[in-house]
Amino acid sequence: MKTNLTNLFCTAVSILALSFSNPSNAQKANDYNVEFTMSKINEPVIPNNTVNIKDFGAVNGGYVLNTKAFADAIDAVSKKGGGKVVIPPGIWLTGPIILKSNIELHAERGALIKFSTDKSLYPLIETNFEGLNTWRCISPIYGKNLENIAFTGNGVWDGSGEVWRQVKKGKLTESQWKEVISRGGVLNKEKTSWYPSEIFMNASKGADQNVRPDLKTKEEFEKIHDFLRPVLVSIQNSKRVLFDGPVFQNSPAWNIHPFMVEDLIVRNTTVRNPWYSQNGDGLDVECCKNVLVENSSFDVGDDAICIKSGKDKDGRERGVPCENIIVRNNIVYHGHGGVTVGSEMSGGVKNLHVSNCTFMGTDVGLRFKSARGRGGVVENIFISDVFMTDIPSQAISFNLYYGGKSIAETLEEGGDKIVNKAMPVTVETPQFKNISIKNITIKGAQQAVFLQGLPEMNLENIEITNLIAKAEKGFSIIDAKGLKITNVQLDIEAKNAFEIYNAQNLTLKNVEFKPSSANTITIDGGVTKNVDLSGLSKTTTVGKDVPKKAVKF
Numbered sequence: 125m126k127t128n129l130t131n132l133f134c135t136a137v138s139i140l141a142l143s144f145s146n147p148s149n150a151q152k153a154n155d156y157n158v159e160f161t162m163s164k165i166n167e168p169v170i171p172n173n174t175v176n177i178k179d180f181g182a183v184n185g186g187y188v189l190n191t192k193a194f195a196d197a198i199d200a201v202s203k204k205g206g207g208k209v210v211i212p213p214g215i216w217l218t219g220p221i222i223l224k225s226n227i228e229l230h231a232e233r234g235a236l237i238k239f240s241t242d243k244s245l246y247p248l249i250e251t252n253f254e255g256l257n258t259w260r261c262i263s264p265i266y267g268k269n270l271e272n273i274a275f276t277g278n279g280v281w282d283g284s285g286e287v288w289r290q291v292k293k294g295k296l297t298e299s300q301w302k303e304v305i306s307r308g309g310v311l312n313k314e315k316t317s318w319y320p321s322e323i324f325m326n327a328s329k330g331a332d333q334n335v336r337p338d339l340k341t342k343e344e345f346e347k348i349h350d351f352l353r354p355v356l357v358s359i360q361n362s363k364r365v366l367f368d369g370p371v372f373q374n375s376p377a378w379n380i381h382p383f384m385v386e387d388l389i390v391r392n393t394t395v396r397n398p399w400y401s402q403n404g405d406g407l408d409v410e411c412c413k414n415v416l417v418e419n420s421s422f423d424v425g426d427d428a429i430c431i432k433s434g435k436d437k438d439g440r441e442r443g444v445p446c447e448n449i450i451v452r453n454n455i456v457y458h459g460h461g462g463v464t465v466g467s468e469m470s471g472g473v474k475n476l477h478v479s480n481c482t483f484m485g486t487d488v489g490l491r492f493k494s495a496r497g498r499g500g501v502v503e504n505i506f507i508s509d510v511f512m513t514d515i516p517s518q519a520i521s522f523n524l525y526y527g528g529k530s531i532a533e534t535l536e537e538g539g540d541k542i543v544n545k546a547m548p549v550t551v552e553t554p555q556f557k558n559i560s561i562k563n564i565t566i567k568g569a570q571q572a573v574f575l576q577g578l579p580e581m582n583l584e585n586i587e588i589t590n591l592i593a594k595a596e597k598g599f600s601i602i603d604a605k606g607l608k609i610t611n612v613q614l615d616i617e618a619k620n621a622f623e624i625y626n627a628q629n630l631t632l633k634n635v636e637f638k639p640s641s642a643n644t645i646t647i648d649g650g651v652t653k654n655v656d657l658s659g660l661s662k663t664t665t666v667g668k669d670v671p672k673k674a675v676k677f
Contacts (some may be wrong), residue, residue, distance in 0.1 A: 131545050158477040159506040162448035165414045166387045168272035169362040170228045173207025175200050184214030185350045186238055191219035198224055206272065209278055211235045218486040219245035223267030230278025231370050239264040246354060248345055252383055254335050255468030258501035259345040263358035270362040280371040283356040285401060288376035295400035320350060327351035334403060355381040367393045378405040379424065383552040384444060385412045393420040399458035401425030406459065408432055411444040411471055421455045428459035428486065431476060432468040433500065439470025440499050441556025443578045449503040451478045461491030467526040469554065470500040478507040489519040493526035496547060515569035519560065522583055524554060546579035557584035566593040577603035579641060598622055616643050631656040647675060
């Protein structure tokens with residue numbers, strides 16, 4: 125009897141220990157209906173205290189600076205342990221808003237928070253931009269090392285980005301161009317670009333995209349203050365952050381940039397920028413863990429929903445991946461990419477689920493990009509039920525030769541080039557592998573699918589299943605291995621529906637051309653091997669460099 129009691133006690137202790145090692149917030153994959161296991165995404169908990177900015181002297185109308193009223197309202201609830209700051213209907217002009225923990229900013233419908241165009245109100249701070257550690261003007265909405273932050277209500281947050289951004293003449297109508305240059309500023313020698321100031325124009329000439337890596341001290345950066353345009357919302361190294369309901373628009377650079385945030389929810393949110401806005405990204409989720417982006421809309425000037433983890437040496441040394449991310453039920457209008465991974469992915473990206481998203485007129489639909497020098501691994505990506513229409517370039521794009529330009533700009537310059545020279549594999553070599561893409565509809569695109577890896581590090585283990593595409597061009601597959609393409613219906617204008625170069629372990633199964641026999645497949649490359657084209661022999665041309673028996677019909 126004593127032995128039985130002892131065994132019963134040990135069993136109870138084991139069960140209790142197991143329950144603590146698997147807390148209630150550890151949910152299984154099917155709780156989120158995704159392909160990987162992730163913890164429950166915790167929402168912020170905001171204390172039940174409420175203040176109104178009008179009670180702290182805020183003045184409606186857009187002509188009185190309300191920076192102090194916002195700060196005093198936040199301080200008041202913060203001293204009580206946190207709470208809700210209500211922004212009522214009206215036009216509320218303000219400088220930067222500095223967040224504190226346990227704060228909910230509730231912009232009621234009819235509220236417009238307009239950030240001041242006075243750049244002297246935005247001092248330089250050490251921060252992260254374009255994946256690099258650098259100096260930048262403080263963001264209009266800024267917070268670091270926080271917990272429990274929420275943006276709610278249906279009001280509008282406007283970053284006054286028009287005074288910060290460069291504008292290219294070719295992207296505007298004649299009347300829009302006249303309006304832009306009437307603001308002052310300067311034009312380049314060719315009179316094709318407008319800059320807010322000569323300082324901005326000169327500073328941009330030495331930039332790596334938008335960062336000056338040659339400058340080191342704050343004093344050096346101060347001399348180009350006007351060039352260092354901030355993201356609209358910057359929340360760094362924080363936990364439990366929620367965006368639910370508002371509109372965020374007209375950002376100086378990127379729109380919303382959560383950086384090293386754990387438990388992030390973006391839902392029912394509208395993100396807008398002029399389609400011509402330089403670097404006018406929508407949402408850049410960088411080095412974050414446990415993320416849900418759902419039921420939101422994006423209409424922006426650059427990539428819409430972006431997954432990042434730092435750039436080159438800075439990203440690799442930080443070593444913080446973006447992981448456990450769900451993107452579902454979203455709509456994207458203008459943008460350089462609907463959902464994008466990279467090009468700043470040096471810390472890695474893993475466990476990404478994308479489903480039930482619609483892209484209408486985005487430059488690219490699903491966009492994966494990187495370059496030699498990045499390093500990092502992108503893996504365990506699951507994409508399903510994505511619907512695209514009127515895509516002016518590539519609906520699905522993998523490009524490991526990214527050079528900082530949109531695909532539309534690349535195509536204007538002659539398109540992507542095949543590069544056959546392998547380089548040594550090092551920590552700077554990026555890797556993309558284990559990616560599933562299924563149930564995709566493409567109605568109108570310049571190209572349906574573009575897959576280009578590196579000769580020394582091929583794209584690996586990519587499955588594309590149940591794809592229907594109407595496009596000018598079909599598939600380009602370059603330096604890839606372990607590809608499975610199944611149940612594909614192609615309505616393609618070009619003669620070659622598939623252009624395959626140096627592919628290994630590739631299977632095409634149940635591929636239909638519309639009309640039948642209207643398209644062909646071409647295969648080339650000396651390292652091509654184990655390509656299974658069963659049933660497609662009549663439509664295939666094999667180049668002379670392809671080894672014998674490399675292709676199976």
